[in-house]
Amino acid sequence: MTTTQTSPLNAVNLEAVVGLAGKIAEEPQAGATTWRADVKWTGAFRSEASIREFAPVPSDEPAALGGDDTAANPVEQLLGALGNCLAVGYAANASVAGITINELDIVVEGDLDLHTFLGLADGHAGYSDIRVIVNLESDASPDQLADLHTKVTSTSPVGHTLAAAIPVDIQLG
Amino acid sequence: MTTTQTSPLNAVNLEAVVGLAGKIAEEPQAGATTWRADVKWTGAFRSEASIREFAPVPSDEPAALGGDDTAANPVEQLLGALGNCLAVGYAANASVAGITINELDIVVEGDLDLHTFLGLADGHAGYSDIRVIVNLESDASPDQLADLHTKVTSTSPVGHTLAAAIPVDIQLG
Numbered sequence: 121m122t123t124t125q126t127s128p129l130n131a132v133n134l135e136a137v138v139g140l141a142g143k144i145a146e147e148p149q150a151g152a153t154t155w156r157a158d159v160k161w162t163g164a165f166r167s168e169a170s171i172r173e174f175a176p177v178p179s180d181e182p183a184a185l186g187g188d189d190t191a192a193n194p195v196e197q198l199l200g201a202l203g204n205c206l207a208v209g210y211a212a213n214a215s216v217a218g219i220t221i222n223e224l225d226i227v228v229e230g231d232l233d234l235h236t237f238l239g240l241a242d243g244h245a246g247y248s249d250i251r252v253i254v255n256l257e258s259d260a261s262p263d264q265l266a267d268l269h270t271k272v273t274s275t276s277p278v279g280h281t282l283a284a285a286i287p288v289d290i291q292l293g
Numbered sequence: 294m295t296t297t298q299t300s301p302l303n304a305v306n307l308e309a310v311v312g313l314a315g316k317i318a319e320e321p322q323a324g325a326t327t328w329r330a331d332v333k334w335t336g337a338f339r340s341e342a343s344i345r346e347f348a349p350v351p352s353d354e355p356a357a358l359g360g361d362d363t364a365a366n367p368v369e370q371l372l373g374a375l376g377n378c379l380a381v382g383y384a385a386n387a388s389v390a391g392i393t394i395n396e397l398d399i400v401v402e403g404d405l406d407l408h409t410f411l412g413l414a415d416g417h418a419g420y421s422d423i424r425v426i427v428n429l430e431s432d433a434s435p436d437q438l439a440d441l442h443t444k445v446t447s448t449s450p451v452g453h454t455l456a457a458a459i460p461v462d463i464q465l466g
Binding site for chain 1: 303310327328331334336365366369398412424428429465
């Protein structure tokens, strides 16, 4: 007797995702999630973000901005979060569509004018625009990849958070 | 002869920040910056974001979302980036105002409904709202802290990016 072990496509545990979707389809309230990060200032422009049980991730600013340049800065982390979110989206939706991903690299860039941050002007202190190039190696057809791309961009939690105006309430405790 | 060494307030290198602001005040084009993250998919829902010369930071999803739960997920990273950005803002503006920060902890939470991400509905896949509680220990007066808070929230690059609708252009390379 022989047993055949098949690795799941793209190593994605689709069963878990489909199971969760089924549960939320039955109980819409189960789709309501809250996420959290605890940030601790550690001196100068350094801080660290603790998320669940994971090791704190450090943050700093480049020397030109007054930091010690020991870690990526917050606006870079934001771009990383977008790229990571799109990676999950491609892996999930490709697996649903039966597409094997051979390689996936995502370049995220954003333009930011420092005037407001530095107190030289009022107005918008954030990114003026964000550009993403997705390099996906796969044997899927251009049509399949275009469909995949549409699915990913229309369901990306971080992508949609950036592309929409989100109420951000900041209070001194 | 004795020399006196004074540590800068909050350990912040205000000279660098003031120098950069002065340079940008003279040459507005110097305020235009572009930031970048390179994300590589590493299988399943895992990926890592490389920023400049720093070690890649891993990303994953919790098991309930089909991941291997080896790292914070992208929507958590987004909240961490906001908290880190506010920490820089408090440190910088407190130092300008002559306020010593004894401790600074920032709790960031966001609500996100999973229906769109899981393909159960169309529409907004991102956070519906984000809440931040800033716990700042300092000897400054309540009025000074209120002024500081206003300065920080009106100049936060990540805060403003989230609170505004930013053009996000995602292309297959």
